[in-house]
Amino acid sequence: xxxxxxxxxxxxxxxxxxxxxxxxxxxxxxxxxxxxxxxxxxxxxxxxxxxxxxxxxxxxxxxxxxxxxxxxxxxxxxxxxxxxxxxxxxxxxxxxxxxxxxxxxxxxxxxxxxxxxxxxxxxxxxxxxxxxxx
Amino acid sequence: xxxxxxxxxxxxxxxxxxxxxxxxxxxxxxxxxxxxxxxxxxxxxxxxxxxxxxxxxxxxxxxxxxxxxxxxxxxxxxxxxxxxxxxxxxxxxxxxxxxxxxxxxxxxxxxxxxxxxxxxxxxxxxxxxx
Numbered sequence: 001x002x003x004x005x006x007x008x009x010x011x012x013x014x015x016x017x018x019x020x021x022x023x024x025x026x027x028x029x030x031x032x033x034x035x036x037x038x039x040x041x042x043x044x045x046x047x048x049x050x051x052x053x054x055x056x057x058x059x060x061x062x063x064x065x066x067x068x069x070x071x072x073x074x075x076x077x078x079x080x081x082x083x084x085x086x087x088x089x090x091x092x093x094x095x096x097x098x099x100x101x102x103x104x105x106x107x108x109x110x111x112x113x114x115x116x117x118x119x120x121x122x123x124x125x126x127x128x129x130x131x132x133x134x
Numbered sequence: 135x136x137x138x139x140x141x142x143x144x145x146x147x148x149x150x151x152x153x154x155x156x157x158x159x160x161x162x163x164x165x166x167x168x169x170x171x172x173x174x175x176x177x178x179x180x181x182x183x184x185x186x187x188x189x190x191x192x193x194x195x196x197x198x199x200x201x202x203x204x205x206x207x208x209x210x211x212x213x214x215x216x217x218x219x220x221x222x223x224x225x226x227x228x229x230x231x232x233x234x235x236x237x238x239x240x241x242x243x244x245x246x247x248x249x250x251x252x253x254x255x256x257x258x259x260x261x262x263x264x
Contacts, residue, residue: 014157015156018156021154021188038219039187039188039217039219039223040223040226043189043223043227046190046192047191050157050192101191102191102194104227104229108191108226108227108228111228112226
């Protein structure tokens with residue numbers, strides 16, 4: 001297996017969300033995720049990238065093929081340097097929103113992936129890392 | 135400016151979404167559709183998403199809003215052609231599209247719109263909820 005390389009895309013406008021979705025779709029298909037799992041991680045990526053744009057003032061998405069314990073997966077990292085999240089627990093609740101959306105971005109995308117990690121503090125930006133295993 | 139075409143079929147409007155919509159394009163569609171309902175006096179709107187490989191919460195909300203707006207304008211909306219992987223993902227995401235009627239394809243959607251009042255066809259949109 002070749003050493004894994006990390007790809008990056010900036011998310012600064014709505015059109016960038018389309019680029020993120022397309023890149024995730026291509027990588028997920030290359031890794032060999034099933035169609036349903038491809039759709040799940042692309043949808044999660046769309047939610048998380050939009051969150052980054054909407055609440056974090058834009059940011060960066062990292063795409064990485066990962067291998068662990070014989071499993072192959074697609075890892076995505078969404079990093080912004082926005083205002084951060086004061087109460088992560090509350091932000092992870094279905095229906096909770098500060099932006100007039102449906103409040104499904106974080107909680108919903110967590111359900112669509114296998115691993116979900118979020119790091120955030122007021123003034124420190126937000127980083128969300130997700131993995132969907134094959 | 136890029137736009138999603140809206141076709142008129144008798145008293146129905148048919149919208150086939152084939153591109154991965156960025157958010158602004160989606161908003162434009164909402165606007166165009168409402169104007170077309172008024173202009174053509176359409177009684178029904180069919181939104182065909184059979185070519186879409188993703189419906190996220192933004193698009194889901196947009197579709198729900200279209201259905202509500204169209205209803206206020208005296209037109210019923212039926213969402214048709216959702217791919218199985220999209221349906222599975224959408225429900226897991228937490229979106230049930232409760233207020234939107236659905237049909238398997240355009241033909242069945244047309245049938246549903248021609249058949250009469252929404253109350254009689256409550257089963258038409260319950261399929262995706264549970």
